[in-house]
Each structure stands twice: as structure tokens, then as C-alpha cells.
Amino acid sequence: MLQKLQDDVLDQYKISLYVYRIDLIHPQVSGNKWYKLKYNFLEAKKQRQRKLLTFGGAYSNHIYATAAAGKMQGIETIGVIRGEEHLPLNPTLQFAVDCGMHLHYMDRTTYREKKSPEVLKTLEQTFGSFYLVPEGGSNALAVKGCAEILPEVEQKFDVVTTACGTGGTLAGLVAHLPDSQQVLGFPTLKGGGFLYNDIEQLLNNYYATYSISRENTQERYRLVTDYHFGGYAKKKPELLSFMEWFTNLHQIPLEWIYTGKMFYGLYDLIKKNYFSPHSTILALHTGGIR
Numbered sequence: 001m002l003q004k005l006q007d008d009v010l011d012q013y014k015i016s017l018y019v020y021r022i023d024l025i026h027p028q029v030s031g032n033k034w035y036k037l038k039y040n041f042l043e044a045k046k047q048r049q050r051k052l053l054t055f056g057g058a059y060s061n062h063i064y065a066t067a068a069a070g071k072m073q074g075i076e077t078i079g080v081i082r083g084e085e086h087l088p089l090n091p092t093l094q095f096a097v098d099c100g101m102h103l104h105y106m107d108r109t110t111y112r113e114k115k116s117p118e119v120l121k122t123l124e125q126t127f128g129s130f131y132l133v134p135e136g137g138s139n140a141l142a143v144k145g146c147a148e149i150l151p152e153v154e155q156k157f158d159v160v161t162t163a164c165g166t167g168g169t170l171a172g173l174v175a176h177l178p179d180s181q182q183v184l185g186f187p188t189l190k191g192g193g194f195l196y197n198d199i200e201q202l203l204n205n206y207y208a209t210y211s212i213s214r215e216n217t218q219e220r221y222r223l224v225t226d227y228h229f230g231g232y233a234k235k236k237p238e239l240l241s242f243m244e245w246f247t248n249l250h251q252i253p254l255e256w257i258y259t260g261k262m263f264y265g266l267y268d269l270i271k272k273n274y275f276s277p278h279s280t281i282l283a284l285h286t287g288g289i290r
């Protein structure tokens with residue numbers, strides 16, 4: 001669903017702003033997670049894997065969505081959770097367990113090495129064979145899924161914006177971007193500059209996996225790294241008051257981890273004349289509301 005916004009800021013700076021509400025796709029597998037998981041579940045089934053294993057923090061939207069998708073698809077899910085178990089479970093993990101996800105806690109030191117062959121081997125010894133989805137769900141198949149987002153939008157636009165965690169969603173937008181358009185990403189982690197590398201790697205994997213010839217994509221996107229508010233899941237009063245203003249005015253719910261920071265950053269850039277007058281912007285509402 002595409003929603004056109006109107007308010008004093010947009011009027012004053014002559015900006016057309018549309019919000020693409022993929023947060024409304026599904027009540028539990030919401031927003032970008034739906035696109036990121038779609039081809040991963042198909043691939044797990046194709047490989048006849050009965051189990052899907054993935055990684056995340058205790059508040060991870062990815063863990064939440066994977067658990068819900070696993071229940072719907074009839075695939076057993078294992079969530080490897082960073083850190084120790086805390087009881088009672090928080091609502092994210094309780095929901096995952098209610099969906100049938102098996103939680104496996106991993107100390108932070110080992111968790112940092114989760115991509116190493118040794119750690120994966122230990123997990124296989126514990127759980128048997130499984131289909132592996134990386135932390136945050138970002139791999140070539142997630143990029144393929146997210147590459148389907150923009151072709152759904154009929155409205156013409158100059159710039160599309162998204163919140164970034166691992167950058168998988170942004171990579172997908174870049175992979176299927178009409179000429180002359182640009183993607184602006186708002187990382188919610190501090191020092192998001194490392195994301196350029198991760199995104200290029202995700203794009204390279206995607207192009208290689210699907211034998212698509214590599215386009216020069218580096219020009220097609222920019223990361224705005226000034227709006228993390230201190231880091232992942234950190235918040236400040238000005239962020240919360242912006243979110244309240246925005247939600248009251250536009251009836252669009254935001255959360256402070258991803259979409260709140262993106263819209264805050266977007267409005268701040270508008271007020272700093274970052275976009276030329278009469279620009280049309282498409283803001284992706286990646287979800288995260290529950």
C-alpha cells in the first residue's frame with residue numbers, strides 16, 4: 001500500500017513523500033522480513049531440509065519473523081540467541097517459542113565466531129542437518145526477495161529510503177533500481193560505514209548466485225550514518241517526540257530501532273535542503289511494529 005503524506009515540512013520544502021507500507025503485509029512476518037525469508041524457505045524445502053537454523057539477539061525481529069514463517073511453512077526452526085537465557089522470556093522470544101521455535105543460547109564470545117566452521121560443526125552435531133540462514137537473514141536469496149519490492153511500486157520517484165541493519169534490504173533495492181534513481185540508507189548501528197563492504201559483498205553474492213552480470217552499483221546508493229542516536233536500540237527524547245508528532249499526524253506507527261530513526265533522518269535532511277525542491281521520495285516502511 002502506497003500512502004502519500006502531506007504536512008507543513010513537506011509543503012515548505014516542496015517535497016512529495018510517499019510511504020510504501022510493507023509493514024502491512026502480514027501481522028507476524030512483517031515488512032522486509034517477509035521478502036528476506038521468502039526464497040530462503042523455498043530453498044530449504046527444495047533441499048528437503050526439515051530444520052532451518054538462524055541467529056539473532058534476544059529482541060530480533062528476524063528471529064520473530066522466522067519463527068512465525070516456520071510455523072506457517074511447517075519447517076522446524078532453531079533460533080541461536082546471543083547471550084544467556086533470561087526468564088521470563090521477553091515477548092519476542094516467548095512468541096518464537098509459542099510458534100514452535102527451539103531456542104539455543106550461545107555465549108557472546110562464541111556468537112562472534114558463529115560463521116566459523118568449528119561453531120557450525122558443533123551446531124550440526126547438536127541438531128543434525130539444517131538449512132542455515134545468517135544473522136538478520138541477509139544472503140543472496142534475501143537480496144533476490146527484496147529486489148521484488150520496488151517493481152511493485154507504480155509511482156515514479158527520485159530517491160527511495162530505507163532503514164538498515166545488515167544492509168540486505170538495501171542491497172535488494174539497489175539490485176532492482178530503475179535508472180537515475182538513488183537509494184538512501186539509514187543505518188541504525190553506530191559507525192555504519194562498514195556496511196558499504198557488507199552491501200557490496202551481498203550484491204556480489206547475489207549477482208554470482210543468479211548469474212546476473214554485475215552492474216556498477218556503488219553510485220546507486222548512499223548511507224547516511226548520522227542518525228543512529230548512539231547505536232542499535234538506543235533512543236533519545238528528540239527521537240521519541242519526533243515519532244509522536246509523525247504518528248499523530250500521519251497515522252503511521254513507528255518504532256525507535258529502525259523506522260523511527262529513518263523518518264527522523266529523512267525529515268532532518270529535508271529541513272537541511274538535502275533534496276532539491278520538487279523531488280519525489282519513496283520511504284520504505286520496513287515494519288517492526290507488533
Ligand SMILES: *Cc1c(COP(=O)(O)O)cnc(C)c1O
Nearest residue numbers: 165166167168169258286287288
Ligand atoms: C530487520 C529490520 C531492518 C533491517 O533490515 P536489513 O536488511 O538487515 O538492513 C529494518 N527495519 C526493520 C523494521 C527491521 O525489522
